[in-house]
Amino acid sequence: MEQTRQDAVRRYGNLPGIEEREPLALGLFMPNCSYGYSITTYKPVPDDWTYESNVKIARAAEAAGFDFLFPVAKWRGYGGKTNYLGTSLETMTWAGALLAVTERINVYSTVHVPIFHPLVAAKMGATLDHISNGRWGLNVVSGWSEREFGMMGIEVLPHDERYARTEAYIEIVKGLWTCEPGSFDYDSKWYRIREGWVMPQPTRRPHPPIANAGVSEAAREMVARLCDWAFIALPSLEATADVTADIRGRSGRYGRSIKCANYPLVVWTETEREADAERRRILENMDREAAENWARGLMPQSGSFDNFTLEMFAMGGGGLPIFGTREQVAEKLDQLYRAGMDGVLMVFLSYYEDTVRFATEIMPLLRQLGTIRG
Numbered sequence: 104m105e106q107t108r109q110d111a112v113r114r115y116g117n118l119p120g121i122e123e124r125e126p127l128a129l130g131l132f133m134p135n136c137s138y139g140y141s142i143t144t145y146k147p148v149p150d151d152w153t154y155e156s157n158v159k160i161a162r163a164a165e166a167a168g169f170d171f172l173f174p175v176a177k178w179r180g181y182g183g184k185t186n187y188l189g190t191s192l193e194t195m196t197w198a199g200a201l202l203a204v205t206e207r208i209n210v211y212s213t214v215h216v217p218i219f220h221p222l223v224a225a226k227m228g229a230t231l232d233h234i235s236n237g238r239w240g241l242n243v244v245s246g247w248s249e250r251e252f253g254m255m256g257i258e259v260l261p262h263d264e265r266y267a268r269t270e271a272y273i274e275i276v277k278g279l280w281t282c283e284p285g286s287f288d289y290d291s292k293w294y295r296i297r298e299g300w301v302m303p304q305p306t307r308r309p310h311p312p313i314a315n316a317g318v319s320e321a322a323r324e325m326v327a328r329l330c331d332w333a334f335i336a337l338p339s340l341e342a343t344a345d346v347t348a349d350i351r352g353r354s355g356r357y358g359r360s361i362k363c364a365n366y367p368l369v370v371w372t373e374t375e376r377e378a379d380a381e382r383r384r385i386l387e388n389m390d391r392e393a394a395e396n397w398a399r400g401l402m403p404q405s406g407s408f409d410n411f412t413l414e415m416f417a418m419g420g421g422g423l424p425i426f427g428t429r430e431q432v433a434e435k436l437d438q439l440y441r442a443g444m445d446g447v448l449m450v451f452l453s454y455y456e457d458t459v460r461f462a463t464e465i466m467p468l469l470r471q472l473g474t475i476r477g
């Protein structure tokens with residue numbers, strides 16, 4: 104891994120030393136959707152998409168010292184036995200409710216560019232920023248699912264055009280948040296803003312963090328130029344250094360510095376054998392129909408998941424599997440950090456129990472490794 108990182112640094116030349124970097128930001132990819140986020144009928148706990156369980160998990164994550172909570176924005180499911188992600192809490196309203204019952208943790212919302220007008224998203228975001236005293240962040244996704252958008256009569260644009268529109272979207276949101284209210288004009292193929300007005304503007308300066316979740320060439324270039332966080336899918340631990348160095352290199356060329364996070368499926372047990380048994384149970388109970396629907400929808404619309412198999416999608420929805428004993432899991436999270444990852448949106452099998460266990464079983468090891476502090 105160290106060799107891979109050094110090769111990547113040689114190629115792109117810009118990963119700061121560990122002592123200059125902030126510690127690894129710990130986040131949860133929250134189960135605001137049903138069967139979040141493995142495409143399998145194997146679930147050690149009953150489905151936990153409900154608001155009550157989201158609140159319980161959010162409070163446990165805050166008590167454990169996690170940094171942020173992150174949802175998935177979905178409008179319908181993917182069929183099969185699970186109807187994967189078919190029941191879900193909308194993420195702007197979900198964030199408002201969680202921010203009102205927490206005090207320190209950051210909460211993100213995810214907006215689909217074709218569904219929310221940027222002025223509406225900017226206004227809702229400013230409201231969430233005020234409700235939370237600056238603890239809210241925005242994840243902007245271009246949207247890829249004909250299943251979801253077809254239901255609304257909305258066309259899914261060709262891949263790179265989607266990102267051109269998303270660029271305009273983010274420029275508008277930023278303009279509305281930072282320019283004198285009433286002074287912001289913007290012209291593009293998709294949006295025309297005149298004397299754009301959002302009051303109050305967010306308390307967080309220069310503005311709430313903006314993330315994009317995409318890995319294709321078009322997504323990377325846009326993230327580098329306009330976003331604060333790149334949320335990415337990774338095919339393997341070994342691929343980390345190349346991807347993070349590339350994103351850092353691109354943002355450096357725009358005179359910016361952005362952060363990277365990925366979403367690992369984190370499972371730890373007493374022995375490696377038990378962890379392997381958990382991995383087998385997920386795959387043996389894979390909901391093949393839903394996984395195929397998911398892959399069929401996503402892959403032609405993506406440059407990120409080209410080499411992903413159905414099994415990889417079944418594991419945490421394409422999350423990087425990090426399985427093993429607690430020592431092995433802590434070491435792999437540390438490897439991600441050292442390969443340039445600034446944050447993790449962790450997927451768990453039993454969200455509440457694993458959040459509580461993570462604080463007592465994994466965090467002390469991460470402190471020893473220097474991955475997190477405190």
Ligand SMILES: Cc1cc2nc3c(=O)[nH]c(=O)nc-3n(C[C@H](O)[C@H](O)[C@H](O)COP(=O)(O)O)c2cc1C
Nearest residue numbers: 175176244316317318319322334335336405406407
């Ligand atoms: C961490 C992460 C979170 C994502 N969240 C969502 C989401 O909530 N809703 C959605 O429709 N797509 C979501 N996506 C899909 C991406 O927006 C994007 O369409 C996909 O990764 C393909 O990337 P590409 O467009 O760069 O090829 C997510 C992807 C990642 C990696």
